Amino acid sequence: xxxxxxxxxxxxxxxxxxxxxxxxxxxxxxxxxxxxxxxxxxxxxxxxxxxxxxxxxxxxxxxxxxxxxxxxxxxxxxxxxxxxxxxxxxxxxxxxxxxxxxxxxxxxxxxxxxxxxxxxxxxxxxxxxxxxxxxxxxxxxxxxxxxxxxxxxxxxxxxxxxxxxxxxxxxxxxxxxxxxxxxxxxxxxxxxxxxxxxxxxxxxxxxxxxxxxxxxxxxxxxxxxxxxxxxxxxxxxxxxxxxxxxxxxxxxxxxxxxxxxxxxxxxxxxxxxxxxxxxxxxxxxxxxxxxxxxxxxxxxxxxxxxxxxxxxxxxxxxxxxxxxxxxxxxxxxxxxxxxxxxxxxxxxxxxxxxxxxxxxxxxxxxxxxxxxxxxxxxxxxxxxxxxxxxxxxxxxxxxxxxxxxxxxxxxxxxxxxxxxxxxxxxxxxxxxxxxxxxxxxxxxxxxxxxxxxxxxxxxxxxxxxxxxxxxxxxxxxxxxxxxxxxxxxxxxxxxxxxx
Amino acid sequence: xxxxxxxxxxxxxxxxxxxxxxxxxxxxxxxxxxxxxxxxxxxxxxxxxxxxxxxxxxxxxxxxxxxxxxxxxxxxxxxxxxxxxxxxxxxxxxxxxxxxxxxxxxxxxxxxxxxxxxxxxxxxxxxxxxxxxxxxxxxxxxxxxxxxxxxxxxxxxxxxxxxxxxxxxxxxxxxxxxxxxxxxxxxxxxxxxxxxxxxxxxxxxxxxxxxxxxxxxxxxxxxxxxxxxxxxxxxxxxxxxxxxxxxxxxxxxxxxxxxxxxxxxxxxxxxxxxxxxxxxxxxxxxxxxxxxxxxxxxxxxxxxxxxxxxxxxxxxxxxxxxxxxxxxxxxxxxxxxxxxxxxxxxxxxxxxxxxxxxxxxxxxxxxxxxxxxxxxxxxxxxxxxxxxxxxxxxxxxxxxxxxxxxxxxxxxxxxxxxx
Numbered sequence: 001x002x003x004x005x006x007x008x009x010x011x012x013x014x015x016x017x018x019x020x021x022x023x024x025x026x027x028x029x030x031x032x033x034x035x036x037x038x039x040x041x042x043x044x045x046x047x048x049x050x051x052x053x054x055x056x057x058x059x060x061x062x063x064x065x066x067x068x069x070x071x072x073x074x075x076x077x078x079x080x081x082x083x084x085x086x087x088x089x090x091x092x093x094x095x096x097x098x099x100x101x102x103x104x105x106x107x108x109x110x111x112x113x114x115x116x117x118x119x120x121x122x123x124x125x126x127x128x129x130x131x132x133x134x135x136x137x138x139x140x141x142x143x144x145x146x147x148x149x150x151x152x153x154x155x156x157x158x159x160x161x162x163x164x165x166x167x168x169x170x171x172x173x174x175x176x177x178x179x180x181x182x183x184x185x186x187x188x189x190x191x192x193x194x195x196x197x198x199x200x201x202x203x204x205x206x207x208x209x210x211x212x213x214x215x216x217x218x219x220x221x222x223x224x225x226x227x228x229x230x231x232x233x234x235x236x237x238x239x240x241x242x243x244x245x246x247x248x249x250x251x252x253x254x255x256x257x258x259x260x261x262x263x264x265x266x267x268x269x270x271x272x273x274x275x276x277x278x279x280x281x282x283x284x285x286x287x288x289x290x291x292x293x294x295x296x297x298x299x300x301x302x303x304x305x306x307x308x309x310x311x312x313x314x315x316x317x318x319x320x321x322x323x324x325x326x327x328x329x330x331x332x333x334x335x336x337x338x339x340x341x342x343x344x345x346x347x348x349x350x351x352x353x354x355x356x357x358x359x360x361x362x363x364x365x366x367x368x369x370x371x372x373x374x375x376x377x378x379x380x381x382x383x384x385x386x387x388x389x390x391x392x393x394x395x396x397x398x399x400x401x402x403x404x405x406x407x408x409x410x411x412x413x414x415x416x417x418x419x420x421x422x423x424x425x426x427x428x429x430x431x432x433x434x435x436x437x438x439x440x441x442x443x444x445x446x447x448x449x450x451x452x453x454x455x456x457x458x459x460x461x462x463x464x465x466x467x468x469x470x471x472x473x474x475x476x477x478x479x480x481x482x483x484x485x486x487x488x489x490x491x492x493x494x495x496x497x498x499x
Numbered sequence: 500x501x502x503x504x505x506x507x508x509x510x511x512x513x514x515x516x517x518x519x520x521x522x523x524x525x526x527x528x529x530x531x532x533x534x535x536x537x538x539x540x541x542x543x544x545x546x547x548x549x550x551x552x553x554x555x556x557x558x559x560x561x562x563x564x565x566x567x568x569x570x571x572x573x574x575x576x577x578x579x580x581x582x583x584x585x586x587x588x589x590x591x592x593x594x595x596x597x598x599x600x601x602x603x604x605x606x607x608x609x610x611x612x613x614x615x616x617x618x619x620x621x622x623x624x625x626x627x628x629x630x631x632x633x634x635x636x637x638x639x640x641x642x643x644x645x646x647x648x649x650x651x652x653x654x655x656x657x658x659x660x661x662x663x664x665x666x667x668x669x670x671x672x673x674x675x676x677x678x679x680x681x682x683x684x685x686x687x688x689x690x691x692x693x694x695x696x697x698x699x700x701x702x703x704x705x706x707x708x709x710x711x712x713x714x715x716x717x718x719x720x721x722x723x724x725x726x727x728x729x730x731x732x733x734x735x736x737x738x739x740x741x742x743x744x745x746x747x748x749x750x751x752x753x754x755x756x757x758x759x760x761x762x763x764x765x766x767x768x769x770x771x772x773x774x775x776x777x778x779x780x781x782x783x784x785x786x787x788x789x790x791x792x793x794x795x796x797x798x799x800x801x802x803x804x805x806x807x808x809x810x811x812x813x814x815x816x817x818x819x820x821x822x823x824x825x826x827x828x829x830x831x832x833x834x835x836x837x838x839x840x841x842x843x844x845x846x847x848x849x850x851x852x853x854x855x856x857x858x859x860x861x862x863x864x865x866x867x868x869x870x871x872x873x874x875x876x877x878x879x880x881x882x883x884x885x886x887x888x889x890x891x892x893x894x895x896x897x898x899x900x901x902x903x904x905x906x907x908x909x910x911x912x913x914x915x916x917x918x
Contacts, residue, residue, distance in 0.1 A: 168679075208918065213679065306762030306763075310759055477678070
């Protein structure tokens with residue numbers, strides 16, 4: 001039976017392969033150095049950790065540990081290793097690919113109590129943070145010094161910087177500034193055995209192999225990042241936010257391809273389609289997007305005043321030439337904030353359309369945006385599904401969002417089929433599986449469609465170098481069966497073969 | 500001679516003639532140099548070399564062989580120089596895929612017609628292959644504006660020790676599909692495989708450029724001038740102080756759209772009086788001269804005078820620079836300096852071949868201060884000694900090298916003598 005410090009009541013723990021005595025000893029050992037608040041082992045509280053933002057996959061862990069710092073994380077990992085447990089790292093659980101879905105009988109290592117800003121070096125423009133610090137909190141902390149942190153995922157009010165590191169997260173402004181990997185100067189990480197890798201000194205150039213680069217985006221399958229050293233950028237002298245209104249979604253897509261071909265460099269180019277506009281305008285995120293538009297394009301142009309003026313002039317001409325029927329400039333900071341709140345709140349606003357939302361993520365060649373966006377719409381139309389598009393158009397990063405009711409098994413099956421067909425469509429056009437959400441459980445097996453077995457074997461070598469027993473976030477990112485077998489096996493949903 | 504060499508050897512003439520002088524700076528043993536024409540030949544050579552028990556060192560044109568210790572075990576050089584040219588180029592997509600043996604100059608020429616360019620802007624682009632520059636982790640003169648290779652490389656194809664050619668990353672500007680294995684090859688000096696092909700993000704080639712330069716009384720004055728630009732809305736390509744014993748200058752390289760460059764230049768001149776200005780092609784030419792250390796190609800190729808790069812936190816740049824300068828002066832080492840305070844980078848190039856004792860003393864000072872340092876062009880006897888302590892994470896790096904090349908088919912010891 002669980003002890004008081006674990007549950008506070010007679011709640012039954014979930015099963016584990018450990019004997020009762022060994023399981024109790026493990027929990028006691030962890031509580032001894034993490035304290036009662038650092039260990040969760042009762043069924044009721046564990047249910048909080050049974051999924052991330054992709055609720056299609058659910059599995060509660062046997063145990064959750066919440067260290068306060070690197071030393072505690074190292075000790076906890078070593079202790080879990082000793083008992084052979086699988087470990088799933090978890091930040092805020094906002095991921096959308098099942099990357100933080102727990103393993104049955106395994107442990108989740110949450111960074112929720114590692115939220116400190118360790119160092120803010122204004123002069124050298126970097127910050128050292130604990131991995132559990134929320135993305136938006138970093139930019140807030142450095143705003144008064146004329147600095148900001150560039151990667152800005154839509155979930156930035158909740159997602160953690162450690163989660164961003166694990167997924168190499170992006171966001172609207174990564175069009176100009178690049179994804180997380182371009183902003184990580186250093187990392188402190190712990191491997192499955194509890195060994196600490198300290199690469200915290202901020203470096204533009206790696207000394208030796210670029211471990212920081214390869215660990216970024218490794219989805220918690222190699223190490224647990226506990227601290228990050230992140231590059232901060234000076235706040236631009238001027239930011240101009242533009243809203244372009246289009247009568248056709250395809251026109252907006254063509255305008256993006258044209259902007260890129262002409263070397264124009266706004267810092268963000270986002271497109272929202274009609275259904276998204278309607279959802280946003282009916283929600284608390286109402287931004288003043290025109291309801292009669294088939295699509296709106298939201299752009300930020302940042303830089304010196306002269307630079308911004310020059311780019312905006314050229315942008316306006318290209319947008320008009322591509323059918324942009326109206327172009328609004330945000331005249332105040334409040335208006336700019338409102339326009340962006342609509343974009344950032346779009347996923348939340350979809351709750352008005354249907355109870356559930358399947359957010360897909362794919363990257364496609366930017367010269368083929370219009371054709372592929374139309375293709376995704378056609379797939380959903382054929383399957384009788386509601387599709388709302390809101391995406392990072394400048395990077396070719398599509399987010400076809402399928403609105404559905406998870407209580408309807410037939411609709412769920414059609415949603416998954418749509419996801420699969422959209423993936424096939426994008427890959428056939430030269431695209432990739434994910435632009436910023438990662439593969440997790442959801443797209444793991446899709447790797448066979450993009451890479452051959454030799455490619456995947458090489459990736460397996462990387463994994464084996466860090467975690468030969470595959471205890472770190474097992475079953476994620478790489479297929480668990482050979483591609484040949486997956487190609488000939490009857491179709492299954494991602495994660496269906498899990499224990 | 501081993502069968503593998505006999506069947507695949509190509510003459511040294513197959514390497515870019517411009518690099519032959521540099522190749523001599525390797526100072527390692529005379530080795531057969533194999534320069535396959537394509538991927539199939541490269542695979543065949545590596546297979547045959549493996550069967551013969553030969554250890555292979557991948558290279559491009561060989562211009563950076565003197566950056567690292569000579570490996571203890573190496574039997575043949577595998578050059579990618581003949582595997583050159585674009586594989587896929589879609590200007591409107593902003594991505595170029597190119598064979599690793601393509602010189603940076605050839606890439607620049609290809610992209611110029613579409614007003615695009617790659618980064619980093621590495622020295623001596625006529626001789627540097629893109630694969631060689633990437634694998635050596637070479638920095639560029641535009642690092643302040645466009646970053647390092649990590650910011651530009653999107654994917655790669657690599658010939659591994661097991662003879663398999665594998666792909667990671669892709670040809671898209673944004674992509675988080677699978678592990679970014681290609682990142683490990685940047686700075687690996689071929690320890691993990693031979694890079695055959697790279698996909699690169701393209702940048703707009705700015706239509707306008709300006710170079711502002713002012714003579715300064717001393718290096719402190721040059722650094723003070725640049726400090727006055729802190730917080731200015733400039734987004735410069737380069738902020739640099741450079742000089743030797745007698746002559747010092749501060750310079751700013753600006754690129755962008757014409758009005759933006761003009762406004763930035765006005766900002767510079769309003770904050771720092773005086774100085775001369777070069778525009779567009781003249782500005783670019785001056786920037787390239789400084790990028791190449793002020794040396795014409797043939798002089799650089801034949802001057803075995805060491806170059807030391809030190810990286811510190813930007814705020815520590817003045818202290819680190821003055822310490823290096825005082826130390827060099829005290830040791831009687833004549834040196835030219837290039838200092839980039841916004842990046843924390845200091846480059847010291849000796850003006851004549853210094854004695855080993857003086858170099859050792861300079862190295863000790865660098866070690867004492869725990870500066871992150873990289874020596875290039877050292878006499879071969881000093882290269883391993885000057886490698887310094889193993890880099891942070893060396894144990895993990897060793898695991899990676901063992902994992903990717905368990906039989907030691909690729910030459911080791913160039914990332915660090917212990918690796």
